[in-house]
Amino acid sequence: MRAVIQRVLEAAVAIDGRTISQIGPGLLVLLGIEEADDASDIEWLSAKTAKMRIFGDDDGKMNLSVTETGGEVLVVSQFTLHASTKKGNRPSFIRAAAPEHSEPLYEAFCSAMEREIGKPTGRGVFGGDMKISLVNNGPVTIVIDSRARE
Secondary structure, three states, X not given: OEEEEEEEEEEEEEEOOEEEEXXXXXXXXXXXXXXXXXXXXXXXXXXXXXXXXXEEOOOXXXXXXXXXXXXXXXXXXXXXXXXXOOOOOOOEOOOEOOHHHHHHHHHHHHHHHHHHHOOOOEEOOOOOOOEEEXXXXXXXXXXXXXXXXX
């Protein structure tokens, strides 16, 4: 399971010009799921994301987590995070999980994030043609892969 975590002042998901979900200060999480991912990846990655200290404290030092700041989280499924660009110019998505495997894991990750931060998590529309807008704060962008946790 791979996540691109962006510290944002605000973020929103729209489909056909209609806002589906939006958040204020917090984290936009782009989530890629591969066939090997399971519940252990969800638990590890959701806890790691919620506890990651990338928000400024009173001294401006990155010392606080989204949970400690009371920030919000928006999670968007993005299978292209598992693109292989090893050969040629067209990416291969062979490692990305099929929708029947990845959609339940995406929903479970969103639920796990809600438990971690103690509030509802904004969501994209799985498989939807979404337009994502954000104001990256910092900018701060972190990439985490559950396969590299050990």
